[in-house]
Amino acid sequence: MPLRILVATRIYAPETGAAAFRLAAMVKALQGRGHHVTVLTTSSPGAKRSSPSVRRWPVLRDKSGAVRGYVQYASFDIPLFLRLLTAPAFDLVVVEPPPTTGVVVRVATALRRRPFVYFAADVSSVAAEGIGVSPAVVRVLRAIERWTLSRARRILTVSEGVSTAVAALVGQSDRIVNVGTGVDTDQFTNDGPAGPDDGGRYFVYAGTMSEIQGAGVFVDAFISIAAEYPDVRLVMYGQGVELDELRARAEAVSAPIDFRGTVDGDQISTALRGSVAGLASVRPSRGYDFAFATKALVSLSCGTPVIYAGVGPLKNIIADENLGVSVDWEPAAVAAAMRDALAWPQDAAQRQRISGWVQQNYSLRSVGARAAEAIEAAASE
Known part of the structure; x- marks a missing residue:
């Protein structure tokens, strides 16, 4: 009934x-x-x-x-x-x-x-x-x-x-x-347009920016390497209590970091498919050490490898399944992972494998x- x-x-x-x-x-x-x-x-x-x-x-x-x-x-x-x-x-x-x-x-x-x-x-x-x-x-x-x-x-x-x-x-x-x-594997998929079309390289963070996620680790890490890679940007989607602070931190050093607010899932999918890597984090000792960072699954579902910083079940999963790289929640470690990611080959078969893994498991x-x-x-x- x-x-x-x-x-x-x-x-x-x-x-x-x-x-x-x-x-x-x-x-x-x-x-x-x-x-x-x-x-x-x-x-x-x-x-x-x-x-x-x-x-x-x-x-x-x-x-x-x-x-x-x-x-x-x-x-x-x-x-x-x-x-x-x-x-x-x-x-x-x-x-x-x-x-x-x-x-x-x-x-x-x-x-x-x-x-x-x-x-x-x-x-x-x-x-x-x-x-x-x-x-x-x-x-x-x-x-x-x-x-x-x-x-x-x-x-x-x-x-x-x-x-x-x-x-x-x-x-x-x-x-x-x-x-x-x-993750919604019908919306977040490896199939579809990849953007933008300006030829530049970029990382994508898409999600909440609060003290729990600790997205500032990516801002600090990117600021430390930005001068080495003038063609690379960091694109931040989402909102949260730390948004204004992170924007001010980037503006203080004129870092090429774009804060684009909240957009729909299709725009995030397009951005992720064209990015070097997606970014996800769970800050240690903030009461969420057991949390799944769903933003990591969104990136992976689009076929994009992840730089994962911090704690949580996904830290080991990403490393064990070769879905990107997992590091401690620390700017120097994240910066090193970003440098490595910029040298990763853009392999279509690898991206299809990553997307398929999410469809099968999450x-x-x-x-x-x-x-x-x-x-x-x-x-x-």
């Missing part, structure tokens, strides 16, 4: 980001199984209007364009509570972090006497502790997160590391389902299917 499912998330396609891509794959899989899915999300650049299946609401965004921060979260969460209370009959809600949204969903579903599933791409309290948030705030956040997760019918995670962190928080693991992570189609199965199981209890 078809289910009526609501998805509550502050980020959704066409916005770029791991959560947006992952949830879109989940929705597609659920709809493919005959279920009725309605996404309750935000108005976003390039997608301000609602559709029958994606209901958008205007929210406050920070200066980088992200829905990040207590006031920004509240601008989504408060209307969401009313939207859930007044929504037509539904069977289940799927909710994405932050925990404040989880609280809203727990209360609203309790009032509507319906279950919810929490899609935990991370553990916010662990991340907050890692970036140095006040211990008092971390304790409150941990209590909120534990309270929310304790009532979830299922908790979907993206890796074994996240599953372990969730189990430590809630004290049990029977409701935790690791559905994995991946396609979002399989992630969406596993998430859909877990949601169906939760609804049937």
